[in-house]
Amino acid sequence: MSTPTNQAIAIGSDHAGFEYKQMLAHWLRDNGYEVRDFGTHSPDSVDYPDFVHPLAEAITGGELERGILVCGSANGVCITANKHRGIRAAIAWEPELAELARQHNDANIICVPARFISEENARAIVSQFLNTAFEGGRHQTRVNKINC
Numbered sequence: 001m002s003t004p005t006n007q008a009i010a011i012g013s014d015h016a017g018f019e020y021k022q023m024l025a026h027w028l029r030d031n032g033y034e035v036r037d038f039g040t041h042s043p044d045s046v047d048y049p050d051f052v053h054p055l056a057e058a059i060t061g062g063e064l065e066r067g068i069l070v071c072g073s074a075n076g077v078c079i080t081a082n083k084h085r086g087i088r089a090a091i092a093w094e095p096e097l098a099e100l101a102r103q104h105n106d107a108n109i110i111c112v113p114a115r116f117i118s119e120e121n122a123r124a125i126v127s128q129f130l131n132t133a134f135e136g137g138r139h140q141t142r143v144n145k146i147n148c
Helices: 015-030 049-060 075-081 095-105 119-130 138-144
Strands: 008-013 034-037 066-071 089-091 109-113
Touching: 008 015, 008 049, 015 034, 015 066, 015 109, 015 119, 049 066, 049 075, 049 109, 066 075, 066 119, 075 089, 075 109, 089 095, 095 119, 095 138, 109 119
Parallel strands: 008 034, 008 066, 066 109, 089 109
Antiparallel strands: none
């Protein structure tokens, strides 16, 4: 992982993603990142929108630049996050997908499917997401057309 930009990273999960969220938050802190944890704070069953909406609002409000969401499949958290104007959340189960989401879509939230990947792969996905820049150019025109 590269040197952090002192930018705080948002992180959140549901119960199915709790263990991976904890692991990723600890790993990010160990690598010098400031992590703002939006919950959940236990493996007890919860409703993921209760944690996704505040995380997305922190990004759209300019408090934080990027976020990480973790749930079993990543579908629910991704769908919920993308309801917010200005959020471009993408599901990635391989690092290359996180790279393309940043390069081509300027994704500002990466959604990790904890039930389908290893911890090592989760760290690689997050690393790629945090260390890949948006290419702009022809992609900027497309990104500009996303918001309704």
